[in-house]
Amino acid sequence: MASIAHLQHAQRALLFTPATAPQAGGFVMAHDIPEAMIAEWGTRYLAHDLWTTEAQRIGAIHDGNVMLGTQLVPDEQLVRSVFYREFLSRLNIRRMCTSVVFAGTVARLPMTACAIYRGSEYDDFDASHCHLLQLTARHLSQALGAMLQLRDTEFRLATSLQGLDRLTVGVLLLGQRGEALFANRSALALLSRGRGLSLRAGHPLQDGIGWLQAADDRSHTALHAGIRAALANDPLQPTHFSHGLRIARGSATGELVVQIVPVIEQDPVWGMLQPGALVFVTDAEQTPRLDASMLQRLYGVSAAECRVAQELLHGDTLQDVAQRLNLGENTVKSHLRQLFAKTGTHRQPQLVRLLLALIHQP
Template sequence: MDFFGYDDLVHEIYAAALEPIRWPDVVMQIAALCRSPRAMLFTPTLAPPQGGFTHAFNMPVAEMELWMKKGIHEDLLVEALVRKGWLKDGITVTGDELVPRAQLLASSFYRDLWQPTGIGRVCAGIIFDGSDLYLPPVALSVYRSFDDPDFRSEEVEVVRRLVKHLARALGLMFHLSDLAFRVAATTAALERLAAGVLVVNQHGHVVFSNHAAKRLFCRENVVQLRVDGVGGALLNLAPRLKKHERAFQDALLRALDPLQATMRTVPILGDDGIPACVVHVVPLMEESPFRANQEGAGALVFVYDLESAAEISPDRLMSLYGLTRAEAGVATEVVRGGPTEVMAGRLGVSVNTFNTHLRNVFGKTSTHRQADLLKLLLALAVD
């Protein structure tokens, strides 16, 4: 492996989290490092109009347009991932592991999309599997033709390692996606977020909290600050949520451990079983402008106060966005969370009816997915 090229690429991946204009260049560098003529970083089940994205290198425009119209719904490999139970964060596989060669060659997916582009082989990594409400499904695919050699185990391992770095960088990017990325490195930008945002240093001490986080501290029923023996303020959950404290602290420790530095999502339920909040802990790399100090990178902690968002009156949503009462009920049900069947059951409607109302809500609120709708409700909750 080209270690110098790999290190430079990792640096570019984290830079692209704050400057998304860099992503096409990152994908080009990934293809070069993997000795492949084509590569794509994309949301396999979401087209751009639905909030997805596609960053491709050396993919013809006509084929890309066809893929966005057709292939996103007919991707043979995505279907195989789902069927085999392999659509999980961090999984890295080759096309031959997913679909037999004869089946691929006989498919319209290959004839219409791959063959015209000269694609025959793929090594794909699942960055996000879509199970997290706040992170859309994202995959990395590195392509070769049938004339090129198969992907060796060492090359698959390179893709697997890149997927880990991409997950960290994209996790931060999605949390900041509603801001102008060129000002994302300023504390003023963090103040604009409806979610509570805290920066902690390598010791776990809180060194910055935005307005939404300060409001949570004042309420003292979700997160609290505790002064330790060296005079720093540590983050804790409120006593009523103590059964989640261990998972919460473990997420912080993993993010701050330079050997792990992994992003964690901790859903926190109240005594009634309804989500009280969701906490995301995102490790800060050394290159990040959010670094808490010069001694260590620290972490960003996002606290989504679901209880406040769920308290928004249906009448207010009806007035602001022209929702019907049924649609307003669906909107607030999204805050409570759960599978569609569960949310529909709580409202006493069918899944089809629930989905119809939800599509109407997306259209009237100019959102495209549940995470965007939740951000909107959180913003209304702190007005």
């Protein structure tokens, strides 16, 4: 997507399913659009997308068609819209050119578009950009068509992994034997420093990208006990998510917080990987900061509930959260129940995974 944007002298680009949010089975591959904004589009602004709505209304959704934003919605109407005022303007998106890759009329080929964007300070796209994007869409249709028809599961895996790559918290997927199948960029950056945690190479054909290991024996034993417990997923001996492991960063000061959770239900989105556990790794001194305004806007969460949500990312117990916030433990539990209800989650690991998509992007 970066190459497409660069070729078109655009600031941002998207390959996405405009009528289907990621939460409903769609996909998004983006250049320079934060994961949190993609989540917000899917949960709140899909219905306010004037461009898509108008293209559907006038019957412009057919394979290979190219449209400018101003051909669909006059600029003065766009800037007055909720979609622009509350969403697009925050990304400085005002100029748009899009090509329909798939119209959504063929089974297993959902409506798919490739769009490029510019800010208010730039000129609109012209006929040459439209022609180039039309050619790009043809190439994309060949590649995507094969993957969606023949390798649909693997393609959805790729887009899911790209989503994990955009997170600023470290995330690893572990196989059924505990081997690391995937590590996002943030995890690889933490592991490459060799301070507390690292990856030990294994058999290149059997052991994924390697094995997690801690720098000292005590931490290593605790780490692999946690991994074994998550993989076993014994319903009679559940491990509490908030009891994160704290691993010293070797000769450096500070700690890494490691949270390990089982993958309870195998999702087709993982394709052939079929992970057995998820591992979250954060630097205790650099805990991601939630975008509180976005959390409140999307889910109607109160300021007090936002503070509890932020503390949950430390990987501590509810007692620790209560102590840090100078609250009673029952009050913290009440806030947690409200967070579950408002976000539609049911367990703490689910809630934390949602919160990780709403962290502040520096």
